[in-house]
Structure formats: structure tokens, C-alpha cells
Amino acid sequence: MQNIDLFWVIIASSLLFLMQAGFLCLESGMTRSKNNINVAIKNFCDFCVSALAFWLVGFGLMYGLSYQGWIGLDLFALDFAKATPSLAVFFLFQVMLCVTSVTILSGIVAERMRFGAYLFVAVFVSGLLYPIAGHWSWANRSLETSGWLADLGFVDFAGSTVVHSVGGWAGLALVLIIGPRLGRFDDGSGAQTITPSNMPTATLGALLLFIGWLGFNGGSTLVLDDTVPSILINTVVGGCVGAISAGGLRYAVNQRLDVDQFINGALGGLVAVTANCFAVSTGSAALIGLVGGMIVVFVSQILEALRIDDAVGAIPVHLGAGIWGTLATGLYGDLETLGTGLSRLEQIGVQGLGVLVYGIWTFGMAFLVFSAGNAVFRFRVSEEDEFAGLNISELGIHQESELQASISTPVGTRP
Template identity: 55%
Template sequence: MEKPLFDVFWLVLCSALVFNMQLGFLCLEAGLTRSKNAINVALKNMADFALSVLLYWLYGFGIMFGLSQTGWWGTSHFLPDVGHTDAWLSAFFLFQAMFCATSVTIISGATAERLRFGVYLTLGALVAGLIYPVFGHWVWAGSFADGQGWLGAAGFVDFAGATVVHSVGGWVALAVLMLIGPRSGRFDQDDPSLTIPGSNLPMAMLGALLLFFGWFGFNGGSTLSANAAVPGIVVNTLLGGVAGVAVVIALNWRLRGFTDAIQPINGLLAGLVAVTASAHAISAPDAVLIGAVGGLVMKLAETALLRWRLDDAVGAVPVHLAAGIWGTLAVALFGDPEILGTGLSVAEQLLVQVKGILVCAAWSFGVAYLVFWLMKRRIPLRVTPEAERLGLNISEHGTRTELIELLEHMEGDARAGDFHGEVPVEPFTEVGQIASQYNRVIRALGLAVEKTQAIVRDIRDGIVTFQADGLLTSFNPGSQRLFALPGETGTVRLHQLLVEDNWQP
């Protein structure tokens, strides 16, 4: 398929922007999870990207964009000869591979801090190798080879993947969350809205902005050509994202009197997801409204998950699934019929959009839940409670950090009851500063204990300690002289001290 060289260049450029979203997901997820799991989260993002691209090259691309077999799956372009002769094939594959990797990465954040690394790779392979390309063929087949997917032929419209990419990832994440349960301690408190704090919120915000930047290529490149529609699509993307931020900030201010650091992040992403399905066929006011409602839908879904005690570590399901559903419905409500080009009325288009949402749910959620329910009967899906307590950095990857080593030294001091040992100090780091202050506290406490022990040892009065049943646990020299006690407490009880010469067991 011959394409103008500038269109090829545009798609390659947009592929680079979409790849930038992988950086955003990594920063976002690592920042919103605890530091003891941040390395695990980062490694999952790197590993699932590599796995997704390889599987997509082997056969996923062929299933999704090959010659259609009755609208259900592709039958050509397996192991595509990219990077050699056909420039358009290479550019198209590159762009679509980035989309596939994005769908898989959504699941990483939702299931963070408890899922075994090997299980996650299996999950990534299932999505990249089966769930995503099959559903993608139903909607987008015909974009490269002959034929059309059956949902696309019915009139279902999803311009850049609010359902194909984001809802697929969201449905799979929801299925796995229902099977693995919440993180330890997540719902132990009375107020389920109290979240487990992230390790680095500024880094999470940076991740959100990197995603925002990459989204311009995500939506702008979905035209598959550098045409006159691109500027409007990029602007609609911009307006949808900022509207999501604004409405979430305003809502939190109204309900709570302040806005926390996480809600604007998810509001931004929800607005972007919502506008993704129709960015090519709506006006600027429509984009603002769709993005704003996307933020509201995200908040409602977040509340529902808390009520159902489903622990989404980064809010991926409310953002990508709930806002994706709304955005897919908004195609019928706000999309220009001439641009959509389906020939359907608003009511007919809405019915087709609902049908596509339900099909996506049945396929994505159904396959993921069935496969991992069967897997759960054979092997554990999540790490052990002790591994979760230590953190997946250590338990899954054997990766040690300064903070972990400091905590281990402190725990050793606590077990030994030693007020004289000092932990190693790594200079010029935050953990080193904590260790230095800890050593100062230990030295001061050790001196205080020594003074107290000296007073107790030298005082003439008798001082004894005992258990609830009266068994003596310790006594000072004054007590030994007063009661003629032996050097060891043995089995002496308190009442025996009150009877002359009766302290002997």
C-alpha cells in the first residue's frame, strides 16, 4: 500500500509520542505506589512493553489487521516484513504496536503491589496475544488490509481507542482485581476512602503530563495521515483533558473543601480517555463537555469500587474503563453524523455503541476472568502475605534499597533492645539523613537509659517488677538486700515478699 512519504513520517512521529506514554505510565504508577514496590512496577512496565510488541509482531498484528475472515479475525500479515521494504507497513505496525502495549500497561497499575510477576507476564501475554487483537479486528479491521470487522460493519465507531484500547485494559483489570483481592490493610480501617499513600506524588504528576503529551500523538495519529483534521483533533484532545482536571478540582473543593494531589491526575486522564472515541467528529464545546463528564464518571466509578471493596492501586478502572464507556456513548450523542459516516440516526448509533460496549465487556472481562479463575485453582495469583509486607522489590526481584536496609537495621535493634548500636549512614541521601537522625535518637536514648539504670542500681529502696500473676521479672540490688533475694528471679512471686522468710520457691 503506497502512502505519501509525509504521511509515513507523521505516523512514525506519532508512534514516538505514543511510546512516550509508556514513560508516563511508569512514572505515574511508580509514584502512586509505595517505594517498596516501585521497582516492581517499573519493571512490569518495561517487561510488558517488550512482551506486547514481540507477540504483536509474531501474530497479533495479523489477527487484528490481516485479511478479514468473515469479520472475526485476520488471516494474513503474520510476522510482517517490517523494517525492510514497505515503509507504510513499518509505520502502521509501529503505531499499532504502541497501542497494543498501552492497553496492556493499564492493567499494571490497577493490580500493583500484590500480583506475582510471572502471573502478570501471563496476563500481558493473554491481552496482547488474544484479547486485544481479536476485539481490535472486530472494530478496526480494514484499516490496512481488505475486509471489515463485524462491529465496524455494524456502524460501531471508536476513533482512537476509548473502547478498543482503554476499556479492554479496564475490563481485564477489573476481572483480575475481583480475583486477587485488595492489598493487605487497604480496607482494615473504618473509612475505606483512606488510601495507601504513594511514594512520590510529584513523579506521578509528571507521569500524568507525559501521558497528556503522548495523547496528542495517540489521537492525532489515528487519522493515519497528516491531513487538515489533525489540528482540530489535537485541540479537542487538549480541551477534553483540561476539562477533566477542572471539574474534578471543583467537585473536590465543593465536597471536601480542598483538592488532593491524586484526583486532578485521574481527572486529566479520564477527560482524555472520554474524548478519545470522538475527537475527530466533535466541536470544541463538545470536547469540553465530554471531558468534564468523563471526570465526573471517573469519580462515580471510584466511589463504586470503594463500596464493593475493590482495590485499584492507581484508579485505572475508573479512568480507563468508566470514562472509556462514557466516551464511547458520547460518539452517538455529540458526533457529527457526516464525519462518522455510518448512515445511522442518533438513536441507532447509540444502540450500536452500547452493543460494542457490551461485546467488549463480554469478551475482555469474560476471557480474562475465566482464564485466571482456572489458573487460581492451580497456582496462587498473588504473593504471600510476608512477601507483600516486605515489598515486591525484594520478594519478586531480590532488589535491595537503602530504605529497606535501614528498616532491617532498625528492626534488628528493636528485637535486641539495644540502645547502643548505630545504623550505617549513606551521606547525601534522604535515607542517609533519616539514618543519621535515628542514630542521634538512639545515642540520646542510650544515655538516658544508662542514667536511669544507674539510679535504679544505686538507690537504697527496693524496686521490683512483676507479671499479672505476681511472678517477679526483675529487681534491683536494694530489693535483694531488703528481701534477701537470690541472684536470679526464679519463681519468686510478689506475695512471698510480704511474708518473712517465705521468698524461697
């Protein structure tokens, strides 16, 4: 890389790091005050353990010399003081993508999972599940290796599937094992609304994620070339249309504004254009974001009907919109820009194959490993700890509002 390209990827990596602050604000704001500190520190710690696991093992599995396109065999625990600047900067960018995929799980299972169990999940996803999946599509970003899905022509420019759907599939497996929060579906009358603690903070988190996405998609070029401006514009357009799409659809149905859906619709639009932002027109990016926002609403309703409790709506955003964005690459991507040599129909077929393969691998492996882990050391906190709140039960932190509530609550009643 030339110095200007190195500098651009460093800036993009910094923007990606900002997304961790966005996830922290979004998830802590969308959960109850008795759990918000626990949610925040999980976001902080999953970054730390995931970055270390990716450095020790994951980077090698993902980008090491390939064994028949399935797995990398070297580049483990590299000493970057002895590496080339281009490899060091490449690692910096890739570790930020990895931790983004991992932290998706935090919001899905918020308010009910043990701290230690969550760190185990983070290490597994960052050290094994995500890197192997990523190798299949992105190993060809290194000149010495190639992934089998990429060889077939599968395209996922910045990670609608590799980053977002992998996190979504793993989160779906985890929440099915752990189950819904107490009170969410208990009385048999349908889903009960659990009031978020701070929606302005959650909205700030969404804006921070939006900013970070400029580095997410723009930095995936790995060079500062003529394609970067259009990629950034397509990213912004997709996110904005997604917000209007989801918010407008929910308003049309309920005749009221739904803050959650405006936020998640924007994120769904951003996820949807992530795979294809380099190869579609601005109008196509708007259409992809439009459908992405609608998918967020529809998948949210499906999860409620199935009594699956996703605390922050991450599965509709990252899995639902991620699948759509991957398929939309085949539907709307410029074939010459995609550069696979496939026809339109063949490209759509390969994109569908990628969606299927990633679903089977990620969900299947996650469900097996998480089920085994849950059998050995229970992932979920006790009912008493969940009622008390994880701020108190796991961290021993009593906020002023919680102390006042406990004073005013009669003895023998549940907080």
C-alpha cells in the first residue's frame, strides 16, 4: 500500500472502532436501567477478548495460507513489530470487522446472560466461527490464498453476510438456547413491551453507528481510489431510506411513530448496502435500503410471533437485512464491476448459495457449541438475579434510582 492508502485504512479503522461506542449506547439505551451498566461493560469486554482471540488465532484462520479454500494455516499470533506496514494496517481493519460481528450478540441476549458465559461466546465467535466463515469469501484479499466461495463467484464487499449475518445467525442460535426475558411472553396474551431506559442514548448510538459505517464500507476498498466517494454516498442513501421505510411502514400500521423502527430501519438499510455499495447505482442503493428497512419490520413481527426475544432487534437488522443485501448484490450489482464473469442468473444463484452455506455453518456450529457450553455451565442467570437486575447481581452496582425503588417496594414483592 502507498502511504495515502495506509492512512485511509487507518482512518476507516478508527471509524469502525467508533461503532463499538455506537453499539454500547444503542444497547444500553434500549435495555432497562437495572441492566444498562452490565450491557455496557459486556460491549467493552467483548471488544477486548475478541481482539485478542482474533490476533492469536482468528486472523490466521481467516487470512493464512489456504488449505483448499477452507481454512488458513499460518499468520497466528503475529509480531507486527516485524511485519510490513500494509499487513499491520490490514490486520487493524480486519480486527475491527471481527469485533463488530461479535458484539451483535450482546444486544440480542441482553438482560439475562451470565457475564462469563458471554465472554466464552465472544471468544468462540471471534477465534473460530467468524474467521473460518470469512476465509471462504475474503481469503482472496491476500495474494497468496483464495476461499472456495470466492472462487465460485460469491461477492460480499464489506460483509452483509460475512460480518452481519454471521453475527445474526450466531445470535439466533444463542437466544433459542437461553430463552426470552422473564415477563416478555409470560401471561399468554402476546409479547409484552419492555420499556427502554434511555432512547436518546440509543438514538445517539445509532448515529455513531451510521458514522462508523462510512469507515466500514469506504475502508473495505483498502485503497483511497475513485470508487470511495460513490461507496460513501450509497451507504448514506441506503441508511436514510431504510429509516424512512421502516419508520413509515410502522406508522402506517400503528398510526404512531416508533422510535425503535426508525433506528433499526436505518441500520437495516446500512446492512443491506454493505455487500453491494461498490457495484450499484445510487438509485439501486435507495431501493436496497428501502427493502432492507421493510424487512426489519417484517422479521421483528415474525420473531414476536415465534416468541423469540431479541432485546434490541438485532436479528432483523443484521440477519434479515444481511440476507437481503447479499441477494441484492446479484440482483442489482453491475456485472462488470462485480468481476466474477458470471451471468445475472448465475450470480444470483451463487449469492443464494452463500446465504445457505453461511446459515448452515454459523447457526449449526453455534447451536452445537452453545448447547454444550450451556450444559456444562449454565449460560442464563437465575430468576432472582434477573429480577434484581444484572447491574446488582453480577456487578454489585446500585444506581440511585434502583435504591429508591427498593426502598419504596414492599417486602416480599419482586422489583
